[in-house]
Amino acid sequence: MDDILFGNEDRFSLAFYLVAEKKEKMRRKLNFFGLMGLLYVSAPSDPKRGSYLCSLLIAVSLICSVYFVGSAFFGKQYKERLTAWGVIEATQTSDICKDHCRPSGSEALPQGIVTEKSNYKMRPLWGSSLKDDNPQPSMSLLAIAVGIKQKAIVNQIVKKFPLSDFVVMLFHYDGVVDEWRGLSWSDSAIHVSAVNQTKWWFAKRFLHPDIVAEYNYIFLWDEDLGVENFNPRRYLSIVKDEGLEVSQPALDPSKSTVHHQITARVRNSIVHRQIFKFRGNTRCYGNSTSPPCTGWVEMMAPVFSKAAWQCTWYMIQNDLIHAWGLDRKLGYCAQGDWTKNVGVVDAEYIVHLGLSTLGVFNGSEALLSKSKEVDKRPEVRTQSSVEMNIFHERWEAGIKEDRCWVDPYQLIANQTRH
The missing domain is CATH 3.90.550 (Spore Coat Polysaccharide Biosynthesis Protein SpsA; Chain A)
Structure with missing residues (x-):
């Protein structure tokens, strides 16, 4: 993966390379065809020299063909690297966001705008209420x-x-x-x-x-x-x-x-x-x-x-x-x-x-x-007693339903007895 993963500087280098490489290919193609035309126009009537130039023309053609194919291959490889980097970056970003804990209901908001807590500090209707030169003490x-x-x-x-x-x-x-x-x-x-x-x-x-x-x-x-x-x-x-x-x-x-x-x-x-x-x-x-x-x-x-x-x-x-x-x-x-x-x-x-x-x-x-x-008041006291019994019943029911809960009272009592 080391040959695929690279940083921001590499990204810009690759992008610059792809643009420059495209321009260079066009320039060399034009030079090649210009050279071919020049050789064709300047070819002498002498059969031996013509055979030599023909051989030279074939050799140059083969060299250029190899160059263009290689350039296309390496350019494609760099493009694949850049594409792979984008996919990996998106995957890594997705993983980070998946693990990021957000308050329930705030998922549709950008994280920086979410304010989870508040207080009872009063704010003025006008004036510099946003700049607090005297922050509230503990x-x-x-x-x-x-x-x-x-x-x-x-x-x-x-x-x-x-x-x-x-x-x-x-x-x-x-x-x-x-x-x-x-x-x-x-x-x-x-x-x-x-x-x-x-x-x-x-x-x-x-x-x-x-x-x-x-x-x-x-x-x-x-x-x-x-x-x-x-x-x-x-x-x-x-x-x-x-x-x-x-x-x-x-x-x-x-x-x-x-x-x-x-x-x-x-x-x-x-x-x-x-x-x-x-x-x-x-x-x-x-x-x-x-x-x-x-x-x-x-x-x-x-x-x-x-x-x-x-x-x-x-x-x-x-x-x-x-x-x-x-x-x-x-x-x-x-x-x-x-x-x-x-x-x-x-x-x-x-x-x-x-x-x-x-x-x-x-x-x-x-x-x-x-x-x-x-x-x-007598009715209030009666209701208080009724609610106390309900609370105790809910507590006992909660203990039975929660299999993972361990009563720390019992742990302390056992330690004290030992």
């Missing part, structure tokens, strides 16, 4: 499901997160948006409104991994959190130092509604990853490897790394909006050993007020007096 995202009744609490939360480091996104589950406009940070926030939906419904639809790919951490929080003892910058510093992919700030046990012991703050501690519990139905020992003994955070204030969120997003079910049961599976998204990569940060802690807000009103009823409110 940022994180704070997304909160909010209702207007918790406006004061949410305001305190957002003010803790400096806008230079965080993008703020509000999910308005009561449909009320305009009444937030008076807050100093409101115009810098992203507002999304859908009546009577949970933060998991919003997250599945508006926090796709390709959209939030530029953000290092995703805070997906409820609105009923006290943040007096919480500093987001220090929190992320601890998370990075400890290598936590999924985390949450600890809860102040004296002021919070605590559902699982592992979320309660441990004094004089920076981070804890497991608990010890020797009583009750669920007991936790030093060798426990599964939630809620380790690898566990609750769902009111989780914080995800970029990689962990990408995995979690795929695990959120499109039709199960309460996400009960998801907390027990978050360890699978911890990018490794969840007994190490999932933890509760004690040094930066919050208060969980435990306000039940979903189901208390519907849409514009948020603005009505309390006497006219419709309380559907």
